[in-house]
Amino acid sequence: MTADAGFGEVERLLRAAGQAARTELERAQDAIATLVRLQTAQGLAAEFTREDRPYERNAALARLIDEGLLERAAFIQKRPFVLQFYKRLLFALDREPRTILEIGVKGGASTAFWKALFPSCRVVGLDIKLQRWLVTGGSAPDGVVYEQGDQADEARLQAIAREHGPFDIVIDDGSHRSEHQAATLVALLPHVSPGGFHVIEDVHANLKNQADGHKTDYGSDIWPDFVLALFERLRRGPVGTRSAGADLAQAIAKRTDELILGKRILAIRVAGRGQP
Numbered sequence: 001m002t003a004d005a006g007f008g009e010v011e012r013l014l015r016a017a018g019q020a021a022r023t024e025l026e027r028a029q030d031a032i033a034t035l036v037r038l039q040t041a042q043g044l045a046a047e048f049t050r051e052d053r054p055y056e057r058n059a060a061l062a063r064l065i066d067e068g069l070l071e072r073a074a075f076i077q078k079r080p081f082v083l084q085f086y087k088r089l090l091f092a093l094d095r096e097p098r099t100i101l102e103i104g105v106k107g108g109a110s111t112a113f114w115k116a117l118f119p120s121c122r123v124v125g126l127d128i129k130l131q132r133w134l135v136t137g138g139s140a141p142d143g144v145v146y147e148q149g150d151q152a153d154e155a156r157l158q159a160i161a162r163e164h165g166p167f168d169i170v171i172d173d174g175s176h177r178s179e180h181q182a183a184t185l186v187a188l189l190p191h192v193s194p195g196g197f198h199v200i201e202d203v204h205a206n207l208k209n210q211a212d213g214h215k216t217d218y219g220s221d222i223w224p225d226f227v228l229a230l231f232e233r234l235r236r237g238p239v240g241t242r243s244a245g246a247d248l249a250q251a252i253a254k255r256t257d258e259l260i261l262g263k264r265i266l267a268i269r270v271a272g273r274g275q276p
C-alpha cells in the first residue's frame with residue numbers, strides 16, 4: 001500500500017467512525033426526547049399551566065439541554081394562558097373528545113399531552129416537518145398518529161380528514177400565517193363534529209409583521225374583521241364592509257353557533273350540539 005493510499009484509508013475509517021458516532025448520538029437524543037415528552041405529558045404537564053419553561057429550573061433537565069442531549073422541542077410549547085384556555089374549552093365541550101387533530105406538533109409534546117389526558121381519544125398530529133423521533137404509521141410510543149403534510153395543501157387536509165375525521169377538536173398551531181389559518185378553517189370545519197371546536201392559536205402573529213426586522217411574513221391581519229362579522233352574523237346584525245376577514249366569517253357562519261375569544265387564540269364551535 002502506498003503512503004497516499006494509506007492516508008486515504010485512514011481518512012475513510014475516521015469518517016465512518018464519525019458517522020457511526022453521530023448516528024448513535026442521534027439515537028440517544030431521540031430516546032431522551034421521547035422519554036421526557038412522555039414524562040411531561042403524564043406528570044409534569046400541570047407545571048406548564050403555571051409557568052413558562054419550568055424545565056429551566058430543573059437542574060437535571062437543564063443540564064441535558066446545555067449538553068445538547070435534549071432539545072427544547074420535546075417540551076410543550078403552549079404558554080400557561082393557552083393551556084388555561086384549553087382547560088375551559090375542554091370543560092365546555094361537555095363530553096370526552098373522541099378525536100383530536102393538531103396541526104403543528106413541533107416535538108410532539110402537546111399531542112402526547114392530549115393523549116395522556118384522554119387515552120381512548122384518537123389523537124392525530126400533522127406537521128410539515130416531523131421531528132426525527134415522531135414515528136409515522138401509528139406506532140409512536142405516545143399512542144399519537146403522526147402525519148407529515150403541509151396545512152397549505154388542501155388535498156392533504158381532505159385526505160387526513162377522510163382517514164381520521166370527523167374531529168371533536170381541530171387545533172391549528174401550525175404556520176400561523178393568516179391565509180393558511182383561513183384556508184384550513186374552511187377546509188376542516190365541515191369535518192368537525194356537531195358541538196366540536198376549531199381552535200386557532202396565535203391569531204396575533206400577523207401583528208409581528210409590523211415589528212421592524214421581523215423575518216416571517218404571517219400575512220394580513222384578517223382576525224379583527226372576522227370576529228366582528230361573525231359576531232354580527234351570530235346576533236343577526238348587519239355585516240359591514242367586505243374584507244377577507246368578513247368574507248371568511250360569512251363563509252363559515254352557517255355551520256357555527258359560538259365564538260370564544262381568548263388572548264391571541266380563538267375557538268369556533270360547530271352548530272348542532274347534542275346531535276349524534
Ligand SMILES: C[S@@+](CC[C@H](N)C(=O)[O-])C[C@H]1O[C@@H](n2cnc3c(N)ncnc32)[C@H](O)[C@@H]1O
Nearest residue numbers: 076077078104105106110127128150151174175
Ligand atoms: C408552534 S409549533 C407547534 C407547537 C406544539 N403544538 C405545542 O404546543 O407544543 C409550530 C409547528 O408548526 C409546523 N408548521 C409550520 N408550518 C406548517 C405548515 N404549513 N403545515 C403544517 N405544519 C407547519 C412547524 O414545523 C412547527 O413544528
